[in-house]
Amino acid sequence: MARLTPDNVARAQEIIGRYPRPRSALIPLLHLAQEQDGWVSPEAMGHIGELLGLTAAEVLGTCSFYEMFKREPVGRYVVNVCTSISCHLLGGDELLHHVEERLGVRSGGTTPDGRFTVNHVECIAACTEAPCLQVNYRYFHKVTPDAVDALLDDLAAGRRDDEVPPHGTLTRVRQQVPAGRWAGRGAEGLPPDRTSLGGDG
């Protein structure tokens, strides 16, 4: 629940260096903070602002716009049930209801043991596989009530850890560029950024 660790600061510097302008790294760095802590704390936002030369308001303004960034702690497993049209037609609402009943929390809530957060979400691009859901942004297709019961049991018992890393971890592979391969032409001839309040950018 804190500032970025030294390892993550090093990662952050590498990410920043790949963009023509530092501010473009803001969303990736917020993801890095969420990967570290499971949510985005005010301390992490402050630290990111320092790294990018942005004010606290600029960081919060961006962070609060995007639904994936959780500014309060959430469960280890965030279960997102789709209720958009294709899932709606094939039982998405009923699936959500089933998950809510089973975990004893309404959409938006977290179980008292901190394990699960449940949300109903809009289309997650699995429309031909309805009804579907995601746990920590890993897909589960054509989900029946029995299948979801088994899945939740497995998750609670830690049997799906390979497949479903803790909330905040998206891609487990980081972009690596071998020495000498980076062309580095992105900022050539680009005028300086005058739009941020925090620094000269």
Add this chain to the structure above:
Amino acid sequence: MAVTDAPRIVTARFEYDDSHTLSRYLATGGYEGLRAALAKTPEEVTDEVKAANLLGRGGAGFPAGVKWGFCPPGVFPRYLVINGDESEPGTYKDRLLMERDPHQLIEGVLIASYAIGVAQAFIYVRGEMALAQERLVAALNEAYEAGWVGRDIDGSGFSVDVLLHWGAGAYIVGEETALIESLEGRRGFPRLKPPFFPAAKGLYLQPTVVNNVETISNLPWILRNGGAAFDALGTERASGTRMFAVSGHVKRPGVYEVELGVTTFRDIIYAPVYAGGIRDDNALKAFIPGGASAPWFFEEHLDLPLDQTAVGPAGSMLGSGAIVVMDETTDAVRAAFSLVRFFSHESCGKCTPCREGTGWLEKIVRRVLAGSGRPTDIDLILDVVDNISPGPYPRAGTGSLGAEPVPFPPRQTTICPLGPSVGAPLVSAIHRFRDEFEAYIERAGTPVTIAGPAPVGGAAS
């Protein structure tokens, strides 16, 4: 039923389990299109893509080669941004392309970068798509390592970096100027056009091309086989093949790559090799031809070809290749509500008619469904839609009833087309199934307190 023998272009490798790896890619013609491109001048590559008549697959359907030509001459640096934000309800194709054939997309990015002369390319993947991000990063790492991306590509002297970027949950970021704002580290608020047409003033206010994942994934094939071969598929105004996700009440929901122009909605919904017809052989009630923002079609539109120049005048759009089928058991009011709630939830809030209007519409339809609708609510809904999109709203004609179609697209009082899109499900459903709205409202009209004995088992009050 027309099932053509057109080759599959962008989904050809999907049959392999290891379709996402560099070794499989190289074994199946991978990076040959890039080699062919690098042997030409950038202008020749653009001409090849123009000859292909490759229309954008992200929704608006603009010819890719022509769009590239809009960058003002001599203005650099330029950027390329790939739109992988796929979030329009019903749409499911770009995620598959990123997960199953990431090298094809990367090769397309390199071809486009060479033709346009960009300084750096960005692949903006929707935040919720963890596997797509993972596959693309792994593929980029392989490609950098093997010398296909970065400095002095394949010894040609051409250099460009490709960076994976990812979002954090916001449908509006799919709109190209919002995508650019987001890539600059800001909220996903669309920009005003003019002046902020991306080709002129895009990322960092520099010339920027935004293209959809599927659009770009076609480029390796086009450079390998020639623009003319692509243009020969389909019809004059609808060239090539395209991926369509057919979802909802069909026997075989799935993503099918079909030849444009010659394939009809009836083919793709009913042919046994495609969606195979309506579940339980039920009757068709309505279908959405191109994603949540597309006005609904009905039985009498099944024989229209998959061609925007036919679909637009009939009152809708091919949009993002998302066909959602509703059978006779569908409650039109509930289905419309699901779509209205989507637009209300996803409105970015930058302009008033959309921010307020979508919210009011959601509340009005919610109360109709909850049994608290008022007789004036149907007209109220249409009036609110008219404030966001003034004048007759695009819709299908009613065939035997004689009403003419209103052609696509809708007009707008808003900064971007999201606001007006909320009218698509509502105007469609009210126009065709007004009686269902009325039935909800009439039920609501039943007095709550009635004379006579209290119902047995009723809740004590």
